[in-house]
Structures are given as C-alpha cells and as structure tokens.
Amino acid sequence: MPLARIDMVQGKTPEFRQTVGEVVYQAMHDVLNAPKDDRFQVIAEHAPGDFVFDPGFLGIQRSRGCIFIQLTLVAGRTVEQKQAFYKQVADELHRQLDVRREDVLISLVPVNADDWSFGNGEASLVN
Template identity: 35%
Template sequence: MPLLRFDLVAGRSPEELRALLDAAHDAVVEAFEVPGGDRYQVVHQHPRGELVVHDTDLGIERTDAVVLLQMTSRQRSREQKEAFYRLLTRNLEKECGIAPSDVVVSVVENSDADWSFGHGRAQFLTGEL
C-alpha cells in the first residue's frame, strides 16, 4: 500500500512497463518509507484518442508518453507527497525517458479501516500491520 493505478496510451513494451512500474515503486518506497515488498500496481492501457490529459491552462505540453497516475493511500504529509512527485518524475525521466511534463498524479486518501489485504481482515486495525 499505497495502490497505484496507471492510465497510459497503449503501445509500451513489457520491458517499458516493468521499468515504469519499478521506477514508480522506488519513488513510493523512498518518499513514504514503506517496505520494498509493499507493492500494489495496476496498469490500464488505452487506445490513442481515448486518454485525454490536458494541462489546466498551465502551458504544459503532453505527448503520447503521458502517465496519469492515481494513488490511493492512507494520509501522507504534504512533504511526503511533494517528495513523491519529485522522486517519481526524476525516476521516470532517468529510467524510462518520460518527461516530467508527461506525468500527472492524483492522490486519493483513505483510512486504515479502508484496507483489507486478505483473509477478510482489516490488518491495520487488527494490529497485523
């Protein structure tokens, strides 16, 4: 946890997807200090033209390499989120050649009661985590 959902324009190779997911996971581990084995990621690929990501009139140019990331997570501090954004864009540019202008992140927060990792239990509430 957190849960990362990526929306991408279809066409990346399995190796490119693995590099993207690894780069994002490294940013999560560093920014939020979660264990390395704490990894939940989902990729949704869309045909060109079915993913629209405008720039909110900020003058940001987007390409077909755009990454729209929705992260669902327990509450995180402003500093942690800002570190995550910086680390994510740095990693994606370095490891995948994705420009920081092509990375959009939305964070959805929830609480410990909103997570069950299996066996019908809320492990944050039971003390298992």
Template identity: 45%
Template sequence: MPLTRIALRAGKPVEYRKALTESIQRSLVETFNVPKDDIFMLITEHEAGNFVYDNQYLNVERSDDLVIIQITLNNTRTLEQKKTLYKRMADELAESPGLRREDVFINLVEVLKENWSFGNGIAQYAL
C-alpha cells in the same frame, strides 16, 4: 500500503511498463517509507480515443506519452512528503524509462487505515 493505478496509451513494450512500475515503487520506498515488498500496481493501456487529456492544462506541455499515476494510500503523509514524492517520481521516471517530466501526472487518493483488507476478509490495519 499504496495501491497504484497507472494509465497510458496502448503500445508500449513490456520493458517500458516494467521500468514504470520499478521507478514508481522506488519513489514510494524512498519518500513514503513503503516496504519494498508492498507493491500492488495495475497498468491499463488505452487506445487514443479512450485516453483524453488537455495537452497544455496549467501551461504544462504534455505529449502522447502522458502517464497518469493514481495512488491510493493512508492519509498519514505531510504536504512536504507529498511534494518530495512528486519530484522524486518525476526524476525517477525521467531516468528510466526516459519519460519527460511534463508527461508525469500524479494523483493521490487518501483513505483511512480501516479501509483496507489485504485478504482473508480481515481489516488488517484496523486491528
């Protein structure tokens, strides 16, 4: 069950944001075996002064189209699965909505299964 937070500069059209979420979900389904209907994503848009980043950190040339993707998920994936996800997501986002690979920043936050409640005040994965 991933929870995905997507941060980007304000001003992109609805179609662009929809393409982001669809590409990210497709990547998660294909590489992490996430069910297609297991989709929980939050998009936040930021004005230029509230979206601060280094445009050359680690020799990656970033533009103002940078998208920061943070995914909270269970700590059950291998290093190889994570590497596969990073590549697949950059490829998917390059295809649609046409994002440069250099502008795809991904961060995984791993948690224990019992740290989720999907509703009703129940820790569904802890049962």
C-alpha cells in the same frame, strides 16, 4: 499500503511498463515509507481515443506520452513527502525512460487505515 494505478496510451513495451512500475514502487518505498514488498500495481494501456487529457492544462504542455499515476494510500503523508514523491517519480522516469517530466501526472488518494482489506475478509490495518 499504496495501491498504484498506472495508465498510459497503448504501444509501450513490457519492459517500459515494468520500469514505470519499478520507479513508482521505489519512490513509494523511499519517500512515502511504504513497507518493503508492499507492491500492488495495476498497469494498463489504453487506445488513444480512450486516454483523454488536456495537453495544456495549468500551462504544462503534455504529449501523447503522458502517464497517469494514481496512488490510493493511508492518509498522513506530509506536503514535503508528497512533493518529494512527485519529484522522484518524474525525475526517475525521465532519467530511466526519457519520459518528459511534463508527461507525468500523479494523483494521491488518501484513505483511512480501516479502508483496507488485503485478504481474508478482514480490515488488515485495524488492531
């Protein structure tokens, strides 16, 4: 049940943003076993001065084309699933949109099942 926040600097086309969202959703479904149609995404652009990152942190050279992807999801994915997710997203963004792999920053935020309400004021994933 991931909630994706996707952030980038201003100036990308609607088609570019839509494709980024599609790539993230497909990898969530393929690798993290997110259910079909479990697509909740916020895609936002920011003025260059409001999109701050270190261009050389950990020896990875990032450009102004950097994209931040943060998923809040139910805990329990393996390290191998997480690594496969990171790789599929970076590879597909590169293949489909020519985004540099170095420019794909991904953060996973695991939470408990009882931390979700998808509506009606109910803990949706609690039996």
